[in-house]
Amino acid sequence: MKKTRMRWHFAAWLLIIALAVTGCTTQSANKGSNEPAVSQNPSASQNPSGSNAGASGNDRLEIVIARAFDIQGLDPGFLTENAQVVDNIFDTLVKRDTDMNLVPGLATSWQAIDELTWEFKLREGVKFTNGEDFNAHAVKYSLDRVLNPDNNAPTRSYVSTVSEVKVIDDYTVHVITKKPDPLIPVRFNRYPTQIVPPKYVEEVGQEYFAQHPIGTGPYKFVEWNKGSSVVLEANEEYWGGSPTVKKVTFRSIPEASTRVAALLNGEVDIITAVPPEFRDRIATSGTARLSEVVRAGNTVYVGLKTDREPFNNKLVRQALNHAIDVKAIVEQVLQGAAVETDSLIGPKDFGYAGEYDRYEYNPEKAKQLLAEAGYPNGFSATLDTVNWYIKNLDVAQVIAQQLKAIGVNITVNNVESTVYRTKVPSGEQAEMYMLGWSSTNTLDADAAIYSVLHSSDPYSTYSNPEVDAMLDEARSTTDEARRKELYKKIQEIVLEEAPRIFLYQENQYYGVSQKLDWEGRIDTAIPVFTMKAK
Amino acid sequence: MRQYLFKRFLQSLLAVLGAVTIVFFIIRISGDPARLMLPPEASEEQVQNLRESLGLNDPLYMQYLHYLADLVRGDFGKSLYFKDSALELVLERMPATLELALWAIAIAVVAGVLAGIISTYKRNSLADYLINAGIFVAQSLPVFWVGIVLILIFAVELKWFPTSGNVGWKSIVLPAVALAFYPIAPIARTLRSSLIDVMNQSYMLTSRAQGFSLMKSIWKRGLKNAFLPVITVISMEFGVMIAGAVVTEAVFSWPGVGQLIVQAVNNRDFPLVQACVLVVSVLYILLNFVTDMIYLWLDPRIKVK
Numbered sequence: 001m002k003k004t005r006m007r008w009h010f011a012a013w014l015l016i017i018a019l020a021v022t023g024c025t026t027q028s029a030n031k032g033s034n035e036p037a038v039s040q041n042p043s044a045s046q047n048p049s050g051s052n053a054g055a056s057g058n059d060r061l062e063i064v065i066a067r068a069f070d071i072q073g074l075d076p077g078f079l080t081e082n083a084q085v086v087d088n089i090f091d092t093l094v095k096r097d098t099d100m101n102l103v104p105g106l107a108t109s110w111q112a113i114d115e116l117t118w119e120f121k122l123r124e125g126v127k128f129t130n131g132e133d134f135n136a137h138a139v140k141y142s143l144d145r146v147l148n149p150d151n152n153a154p155t156r157s158y159v160s161t162v163s164e165v166k167v168i169d170d171y172t173v174h175v176i177t178k179k180p181d182p183l184i185p186v187r188f189n190r191y192p193t194q195i196v197p198p199k200y201v202e203e204v205g206q207e208y209f210a211q212h213p214i215g216t217g218p219y220k221f222v223e224w225n226k227g228s229s230v231v232l233e234a235n236e237e238y239w240g241g242s243p244t245v246k247k248v249t250f251r252s253i254p255e256a257s258t259r260v261a262a263l264l265n266g267e268v269d270i271i272t273a274v275p276p277e278f279r280d281r282i283a284t285s286g287t288a289r290l291s292e293v294v295r296a297g298n299t300v301y302v303g304l305k306t307d308r309e310p311f312n313n314k315l316v317r318q319a320l321n322h323a324i325d326v327k328a329i330v331e332q333v334l335q336g337a338a339v340e341t342d343s344l345i346g347p348k349d350f351g352y353a354g355e356y357d358r359y360e361y362n363p364e365k366a367k368q369l370l371a372e373a374g375y376p377n378g379f380s381a382t383l384d385t386v387n388w389y390i391k392n393l394d395v396a397q398v399i400a401q402q403l404k405a406i407g408v409n410i411t412v413n414n415v416e417s418t419v420y421r422t423k424v425p426s427g428e429q430a431e432m433y434m435l436g437w438s439s440t441n442t443l444d445a446d447a448a449i450y451s452v453l454h455s456s457d458p459y460s461t462y463s464n465p466e467v468d469a470m471l472d473e474a475r476s477t478t479d480e481a482r483r484k485e486l487y488k489k490i491q492e493i494v495l496e497e498a499p500r501i502f503l504y505q506e507n508q509y510y511g512v513s514q515k516l517d518w519e520g521r522i523d524t525a526i527p528v529f530t531m532k533a534k
Numbered sequence: 535m536r537q538y539l540f541k542r543f544l545q546s547l548l549a550v551l552g553a554v555t556i557v558f559f560i561i562r563i564s565g566d567p568a569r570l571m572l573p574p575e576a577s578e579e580q581v582q583n584l585r586e587s588l589g590l591n592d593p594l595y596m597q598y599l600h601y602l603a604d605l606v607r608g609d610f611g612k613s614l615y616f617k618d619s620a621l622e623l624v625l626e627r628m629p630a631t632l633e634l635a636l637w638a639i640a641i642a643v644v645a646g647v648l649a650g651i652i653s654t655y656k657r658n659s660l661a662d663y664l665i666n667a668g669i670f671v672a673q674s675l676p677v678f679w680v681g682i683v684l685i686l687i688f689a690v691e692l693k694w695f696p697t698s699g700n701v702g703w704k705s706i707v708l709p710a711v712a713l714a715f716y717p718i719a720p721i722a723r724t725l726r727s728s729l730i731d732v733m734n735q736s737y738m739l740t741s742r743a744q745g746f747s748l749m750k751s752i753w754k755r756g757l758k759n760a761f762l763p764v765i766t767v768i769s770m771e772f773g774v775m776i777a778g779a780v781v782t783e784a785v786f787s788w789p790g791v792g793q794l795i796v797q798a799v800n801n802r803d804f805p806l807v808q809a810c811v812l813v814v815s816v817l818y819i820l821l822n823f824v825t826d827m828i829y830l831w832l833d834p835r836i837k838v839k
Contacts, residue, residue, distance in 0.1 A: 080571050157575045227627055253787040261685045422566045422570070459574055
């Protein structure tokens with residue numbers, strides 16, 4: 001009898017703990033008030049039509065955006081991730097409209113006044129959401145923070161051409177560069193240059209600021225529930241006008257199928273990073289639609305270590321290019337989620353010179369080139385790959401299969417993501433390796449190719465003094481025509497030299513609620529300010 | 535007893551230290567956080583500066599000694615990414631994980647005990663076979679798949695529960711059920727075999743001879759005697775859940791420690807990984823201790839030497 005009682009005690013005890021724990025987390029969840037859906041009505045979360053992105057009745061448009069990644073900090077100067085959330089809290093001097101044209105932001109105009117000096121005229125009467133004034137000092141303060149090497153700002157490289165920001169008067173700054181830099185206006189569009197309130201940051205300190213950010217942007221920070229969501233509300237005093245969406249919650253849902261389910265269920269209104277296999281389900285759902293951004297992603301290629309045999313032979317490299325049926329890979333493996341290209345530079349980038357179609361699929365020609373190069377019986381090599389790209393392992397295996405047809409035996413090695421991220425810049429990857437590069441941080445050829453072609457750069461396994469010189473010149477001349485000409489020449493040389501197997505550029509997909517008017521952007525930003533109800 | 539407790543305490547301390555030490559070295563030889571924190575365009579000089587400021591250029595044993603010295607002073611270090619106390623970050627997430635694990639284990643215990651009793655009661659009948667097959671299947675299904683199927687059926691089709699997140703009591707149902715699938719089988723099987731053992735004991739025969747029905751005998755006399763090995767299983771499974779609800783948390787985007795660990799490992803956020811391991815191993819050891827105490831309490835035959 002006694003033992004039975006004890007057993008029940010044990011059960012009761014377990015239950016009490018469960019309830020206690022539940023109690024305390026529910027409390028914190030309430031404090032967090034991270035309701036899943038756009039609605040004020042809790043039962044609506046079970047009901048897709050309850051999503052009020054489109055708002056029935058007393059419409060305050062409130063939306064939820066689900067991304068694959070968790071948020072780790074909200075200080076734009078010290079981000080280690082993409083800036084989709086902070087973009088909405090802070091402003092840059094220069095903005096991009098939906099067609100990616102540079103338009104005035106906190107600066108009303110800008111111009112190069114000599115080789116090394118850019119002048120920005122600032123918008124007057126703008127205030128941070130804590131009432132602090134925006135002015136030239138705030139610009140200087142924001143930049144100095146990132147430029148100071150002691151602060152170890154992760155993204156200092158984005159602005160490393162800047163030597164100094166000079167305050168001329170309250171609403172004029174001069175940005176002085178070390179060398180002529182044609183990309184200054186573009187750089188002042190990216191998050192490391194977002195403007196922070198100097199007084200507030202000094203007062204609360206950097207760590208607190210990263211958790212309670214204040215900016216001049218269209219949205220104000222409300223709260224951050226670590227591991228699940230960040231909530232922002234509209235800044236009604238925004239200099240660009242009052243935002244239509246009054247409240248936005250950024251959730252993190254790492255698992256793609258759950259993200260899609262949450263969208264179809266009406267719990268969220270926008271999802272990022274839709275894998276290609278889910279495209280149809282979203283497009284045919286009736287509640288949501290697909291927003292396709294063609295060639296917004298990485299330009300993926302197989303890098304070749306050009307100082308290793310047999311890849312030091314140009315003919316071998318050309319042979320490999322002829323041996324791969326990229327069209328089939330794009331259509332069958334990637335199901336059209338990418339675009340075949342041998343251009344190094346994307347169509348939205350400055351410096352794009354069209355497509356070349358230099359290497360048609362021709363295994364016979366490939367064999368012939370191999371024989372000419374002295375490898376009539378082919379050779380063996382290892383191909384490293386990593387899960388950063390759409391269906392990377394399938395693609396690598398198809399490449400191995402196709403190369404086998406010309407006598408090249410490939411061992412595919414799928415490397416763990418973090419290890420790969422350390423291995424590649426140290427040059428420790430296999431002689432053949434999959435890599436993708438994107439230009440989102442400037443939408444300029446410089447971002448698309450410098451790091452992977454210049455011999456001094458850790459991600460490059462190619463060395464050509466002529467190309468190096470042209471890359472350096474194009475980076476430091478403000479003459480646009482000259483830059484275009486240089487990038488065209490570089491591409492022609494690289495195409496002929498084939499230090500890589502040219503493959504394709506990935507598309508990106510967003511799932512968007514039918515009730516919301518918004519399309520994905522090539523710069524991967526999600527400016528909630530531009531969203532409207534349909 | 536006091537001596538026993540002291541010995542247990544020392545053992546536990548050693549175990550925690552061992553776990554933390556192994557993780558300290560393994561994580562450090564498998565990736566460079568400085569490289570991961572910086573964008574690919576960062577210069578080599580920038581990488582070196584960051585390494586220096588993070589103290590990663592010191593010899594490994596020095597880093598280890600520093601870490602231990604800080605630990606003794608109660609300083610668990612700051613997360614490289616969150617720039618916040620690593621211990622606090624872990625403790626902040628712990629309630630969500632415990633909540634999930636407790637509900638999951640409660641579901642598994644109820645289901646497992648019922649299955650165990652029924653299959654003993656109806657031994658070698660069709661019901662027994664069906665139950666056995668059922669729990670076998672439940673155990674074999676990957677939790678990842680179970681999670682997604684549950685979402686598709688109960689969230690997307692029936693709309694009874696939200697797909698993910700942590701919003702009110704409804705959110706925990708699907709992840710808890712998904713996480714409960716696996717441990718049902720070991721609980722039911724252990725109980726069944728233990729019950730069958732007990733059934734052959736003379737006191738059970740006596741009970742039957744006294745005119746108690748089989749079910750009543752199982753319920754009144756059998757269960758409490760058969761339950762000891764089950765407690766061990768429950769505690770082990772619970773420990774696994776605390777450390778390993780990783781997949782379930784990812785599928786349901788449940789904001790617990792599992793997701794934090796994965797993130798920290800991927801970033802090679804050393805202090806955070808170490809804090810996670812420390813907290814989880816302390817919990818695990820506590821759990822073991824509590825189990826042993828329950829044993830002692832339930833079975834007077836077990837004595838502390």
